[in-house]
Amino acid sequence: MARAWLGMDLGGTNTRLGLVGEGGILARRHLPTRADEGPQAWLERVVPVLQELMTWGRGEGLEITGLGVASAGVLEREEGRILFSPNLPRFDHFPLGQRLAAATGLEVVVENDANCYALGEHLFGAGRGEDLACFTLGTGVGGGLVLGGRLQIGPLGIGGELGHLVVEPGGRLCGCGAQGCLEAYASATALKAMLNEALAGGRWSRLQPGKGVKAMERAAVAGDELAQELMHTAGTMLGRAAAMVAVATGVELVVIGGGLARGWFLLEPAARAELERTLCLVPARRLRLVRSALEDDAPLMGAAALAQRQ
Numbered sequence: 001m002a003r004a005w006l007g008m009d010l011g012g013t014n015t016r017l018g019l020v021g022e023g024g025i026l027a028r029r030h031l032p033t034r035a036d037e038g039p040q041a042w043l044e045r046v047v048p049v050l051q052e053l054m055t056w057g058r059g060e061g062l063e064i065t066g067l068g069v070a071s072a073g074v075l076e077r078e079e080g081r082i083l084f085s086p087n088l089p090r091f092d093h094f095p096l097g098q099r100l101a102a103a104t105g106l107e108v109v110v111e112n113d114a115n116c117y118a119l120g121e122h123l124f125g126a127g128r129g130e131d132l133a134c135f136t137l138g139t140g141v142g143g144g145l146v147l148g149g150r151l152q153i154g155p156l157g158i159g160g161e162l163g164h165l166v167v168e169p170g171g172r173l174c175g176c177g178a179q180g181c182l183e184a185y186a187s188a189t190a191l192k193a194m195l196n197e198a199l200a201g202g203r204w205s206r207l208q209p210g211k212g213v214k215a216m217e218r219a220a221v222a223g224d225e226l227a228q229e230l231m232h233t234a235g236t237m238l239g240r241a242a243a244m245v246a247v248a249t250g251v252e253l254v255v256i257g258g259g260l261a262r263g264w265f266l267l268e269p270a271a272r273a274e275l276e277r278t279l280c281l282v283p284a285r286r287l288r289l290v291r292s293a294l295e296d297d298a299p300l301m302g303a304a305a306l307a308q309r310q
């Protein structure tokens with residue numbers, strides 16, 4: 001009997017679900033997370049959708065053996081518990097894995113969404129079968145490392161947290177408490193903060209304070225100098241972080257995902273230039289920086305693959 005696995009991407013706004021076979025996504029569903037209603041209400045809406053996918057899959061002759069959940073936030077992996085997630089505040093300490101296992105009768109594995117993203121790209125996307133590092137540039141900056149076909153999390157549990165590589169010692173304050181992390185330069189949150197600071201400091205721009213990344217990207221394309229500078233800064237810091245990862249791990253492939261990857265052409269020139277400047281042990285062109293191939297599907301596909309491996 002052919003086998004399939006359920007994958008779920010639990011985000012602050014949307015919950016995406018899919019039934020994933022050896023070749024890719026067979027069926028998909030999505031629903032709003034409505035995080036403010038709390039995890040119990042969310043569970044009551046999500047379980048029937050999971051059951052519907054299972055019924056459909058079994059009707060197709062598939063054996064469904066596990067559920068993988070990609071979740072934002074800091075996780076306790078043993079019990080599949082979200083310890084702390086800024087985008088899902090009411091889910092803190094909710095035993096997500098346990099509850100989903102009880103409701104579906106499946107084995108459940110819960111993993112950080114950026115790690116799932118990296119594994120998805122490794123198995124189905126931009127880096128099929130290749131060792132890779134992945135940066136997800138969104139509200140924050142996530143990361144994942146796949147070496148020898150396995151996610152590298154390490155005994156500290158923080159392996160692949162590439163958003164917290166310190167690219168500018170003594171630099172901008174990061175949400176984690178350190179100064180100069182990549183996340184403090186190359187996330188949507190950081191770009192917005194840098195824009196507001198520059199405008200408050202008297203810089204001219206066609207952008208108003210509080211504008212988001214999409215407006216900045218449009219302004220950069222239209223020739224706005226401040227918007228171009230901000231994109232240049234984000235790209236430069238990303239290139240610096242990519243060089244660090246290459247030296248630490250030896251990967252040849254870096255995959256860029258998340259909302260900011262849609263404007264990758266604005267970041268890439270500065271990222272490449274910084275890579276040329278800072279990666280000197282091998283010809284810098286050997287390190288490929290590419291955009292995600294799966295985009296929003298990557299986390300749920302990686303999560304389903306983790307369920308397969310359990």
Ligand SMILES: [Zn+2]
Pocket residue numbers: 163164174175176177178181183
């Ligand atoms: Zn940090």
